Every structure is written in C-alpha cells, then in structure tokens.
Amino acid sequence: MVARPALAVARAPELTGILLTLVAMGMFGTMDGLSKALVQSYPPQLVLWLRYLMALPLVILALAPRHPLVAMRQTRAFKLQLLRCLFLIVETGLVITAFKTLPLANAHSIFAVTPLVVTALSFFFLGEQVGWRRWTAVAIGFVGVLIILRPGLMPLGRDMAFIVVAMLLYATYMVLTRLVARVDAADTSYLLQSILMVLMLSLMGPFFLTPIALRHIPLLVLLGVLGAAGHYFLVQALALAPAVVVQPFTYTLLLWAVGIGYLFFGDLPDVWTGVGASLVVGAGLYAAWREHRRRAIPA
Template sequence: MTKDRFGARDDAEGTRAGIGIMFAVTFAFSVMDTLTKMASQIYPAPQILWIRYMVFAGVTVADGLRRRGRYLFVSRAFVLQLTRGFLLSGEILVFIIALRHLPLADVQAIAAAGPLITTALSVPVLREQVGIRRWTAIGVGAVGVMIIIRPGFAAFDPMLLVPLFGISLYALYQVLTRRAARYDDAGTTVLYTGVTGLFAMTCVGPFFWITPDWQGLALMAGIGVIGLTGHGLLIKALSLAPASVLQPLNYLMLPWAVLWGYLIYDDLPDLATVIGAAIVVASGIYTFHRERVVRSVT
C-alpha cells in the first residue's frame, strides 16, 4: 500500500474499495434527489435548501472548529470562496426547481453534460490546455444534449433548459473550486461552502417559509443528512482511489434516476432522451480517459 503526502492511497486494494464506496455515494445522492423531488411538490425550493444547509453547515463548522479552531476561517481567497459558495447554493436551487417539474431521469440525462462543460470552462478560467480530441468530445456531447432538449421540435419543453443552466453553474463552481485549492486547504473550502450557502439561504428562506408538519420537517432534515453522508462517503472514496477512476462512476446517477423514477412516479425516459444521454455519457467518459492520458505523460 502506498500513500501520497496528503494520506491518499494509490494501490489496487484502495482503488477497489474506492469504487465500491462510489456505488454507495451515487445511491445516496439518488435517494437525496428523489426525496427532494417529493418535498418540492409541497415546500418551496429555498426552504428545502435552507434546512439542508442548516444540517451541512452545522456539522462542518462544529467539526472544523474542533480540528483547527477559528483559524479555519482564514482564507487567502476570500472573495473566490464566497463566489463559489453562492454559485453552489444557486445551482442547487435551480436543480430543486428542475426536479419539481421534470422526471428524475431527464434531469440526470442533462446533468451528465457537467464534466464536458467543466472541461470547456477550465480553459478560460484556469488556463488549462484542452486538445482537439477533448474539444471534439465536448462538441459531440453538446449534440447529445440537443437531442435530449430537442429545440425547435413539438416535443421541446422549455423546462429542460433549467437543469442545463443548473449544471452550467455547477461546472463553474467546480472550476472555481479547483482554483481555490491553489490558495486554501480542503477544510477551509468545505467550511466556506457550508457557511456561505447558509448565509444566502437565511437571507432568502424566511420569505418562502411554509410551516411543515413533523413529516415534512423529517423529510427535509433527512435530505440534509443523506446529502452530508454522501459527501462524506465521496471524500472517503477520493482518499482511497484516484479521482480520474472515480469520476466516470458519477454516471451511475442516471440508471439510479431511471429506477426511482419508474418505481415511484411510473416515469421512463423516451427514446430520444436515451440516445442523447448515451451520447453525452460516452463523450464524458472519453473526456475523462483523455485527461488521464494527458496527465500520465506530463
């Protein structure tokens, strides 16, 4: 077994364990999305997210203060941390709205384009080099998204643009998170993620508050707990296996979404959505492959 200077493992046993944990991660996030869709039929998106951030920020702040005290709040990129925190809270709000109005599988099919958008944004924001093969994959993935959305056709649903906007916000958030890693450690970044989101939702949430019964409160608190558990498992998986191996497994969210959508809402994606999603996923996996190849030779 080998470890790098941050304690992350880099061996076959660790990789297998990390892959196994990623199955649990995608399961947890798919359950969180399903419960969010249920809650969004009754409660406003800002209220759901406010309670979710109460759970997330409360745990991360308590853990951070226990580990490092008030020094955890010291950031060398304060504005950058605030910006990425606000972006994430906006992205989650957008996705809650999308989950309320669209089938789970349709939302995840469009969200599958996230890695492609992230790769494209890394060029102007991070000054990373992206070769012709990855640009081609991005273009092919864009075709897949267009097949799902079908602009100009009778089946076009403008609501499908909502998750596309959301995943674009998330891609920008990811790129800015990479940039923040140049200045602050992971603990500080996680802390600002929770605190900034909680601040944003505290400013907005009270204007959309609907007093929940105990079942509604338990549902929204459960969303927060499951989300926090999923992120904890993801951190553990990344400590065991390389990110380039684990990232493509995020596409497991799509079959999970199809399963929950069918079992709970009797929804199945149509043929165009299946074809478009397959193109997007294939393009994303190829992009991950090329990124790994490029990094191995540099």
C-alpha cells in the same frame, strides 16, 4: 511474483475511492428523490434552506478538528469561496424548482455533460491543455444534449431551461473549486462552503417558512444527512483516488435517477432522451479515459 501483491496494495486506495464514489452517488440520487417529493408540498426555497441547515451540524461534527472560525481564517481566497457558494445556491435552487415537474432522469441526462463543460472551461480559465480528442468528446457530448433538448422540434420549457442554466452554473462552480484548491485545503473549502451556504440562505429561507407536517420532518432531516454524507464521501474519494479514476463512476447517478424516478414517480425517459444521454455518458467516459492516458504517459 512480488509485483502483483504490490500492485494490489497500490490500487487499494483507488478501489476504496471508487466504492465511496458509488455510495455518494446513491446518496445524491436518494436526496434528489426526496427533494422532488418535498417540493410538491413546500416552496423550493424552504426545502433548499432546510437541507443545508440540517447538514451543517453534521459537517462541523465530521470536521471537528477544524473549528468554523479557523476555516474562516485559513482561507486565502475568501472572495472566490463566496462566489462559488453563490453559484451553487442559484444552481441548486433552479434544480430543486425544476424537480417539481421535470423527471429526474431528464434532469440528470443534461447534468451528465458537466464534466465535458468543465473540460472546456478549464482550457479557457485554468490554462489546462485539452487535446483534439477531448475537444471531440466535448462536441459529441453537446450533440447528445441537443438530442435530449430537440430545439425546434419541441418547446424547451421553463424547467428544462432551468436545468440547462443550472448545469452551466455547476460547471462554473467546479472550475472555481479547482481554482480555490490551489490555495485552500479541501476540508477548509468544504466547511467554509457549508457555513456560507447556511448564512446566505438564511437571508431568504425564513421568508418562505410554512407549517411542516410531522411526517415530513424525518424526510427533511434525512435530506440534510444525505447531502452532508454524500459530499463528505466524495471529498474522501477524491483524496484517495485521482479525479480521472473517480469521474466515470459518477455517471451511476443517472441510473439512480432513472430507477427512483420510475419506482416513486412513474417517470421514464423517452427513447431520444436515452439516445442523447448515452452519447453524453459515452463522450464523458472517453474524455476521462484520455485524461487517464495523458497523465500516465510521463510515468
């Protein structure tokens, strides 16, 4: 009789982590919709710079006990922190550029394979064990990507090529983040990333500065708020629940992409994109389940 309440208490942090993940995915989906709308009127480089510039004060406020200079001193892997920020800048720049013409759902169908790519890269660069079942899931995920891209049957196109490269860059960024997490606290990495992103983008963004319409200023502010809050909620979710618990719920971002793309831009993925995305998501969910089982066995 006592076991059930105890189990419920034990699972309470995980449920909170799942809820925060769902909220974060909604914020990211809305943020991508805003980015797609804004790059119709402004250079992608400007939108990217203003997004991180608007977000930085909120990040510093959220992590007020950690002064920016403290974060600089506390990191024990500054070069890796700098490298992961460079990967993230190029990745985000490619994605925002592709959003100008590419439907959100098509882009996120490719990005859904990221966890599987991280699994493969972790085997080679982090020395993590990957069993044949998860390798099979990785292979099925890539088959799903091939169905979406249909090489040889239709031209790849510049924007879809950008998304594929961006996905690989983001997967590498995730591996670097896991590597940095071995020596730096999550708050330190988050604050340092926000500062470095603004500093590096400030070397480029001002050169693309153009007059901004008054009606777009609230959208740019909202873009920064959603980015800062979404990443913060995701960090908190991972602090409350293991990644294998949180990861399956990140696929709800694809639902947001489909809904926002249809409601505001009139975009709907074709049948083959839907089939490929289903394979990618299914393979990712299976890989997450296998990881959960693997971690549960010693207990």
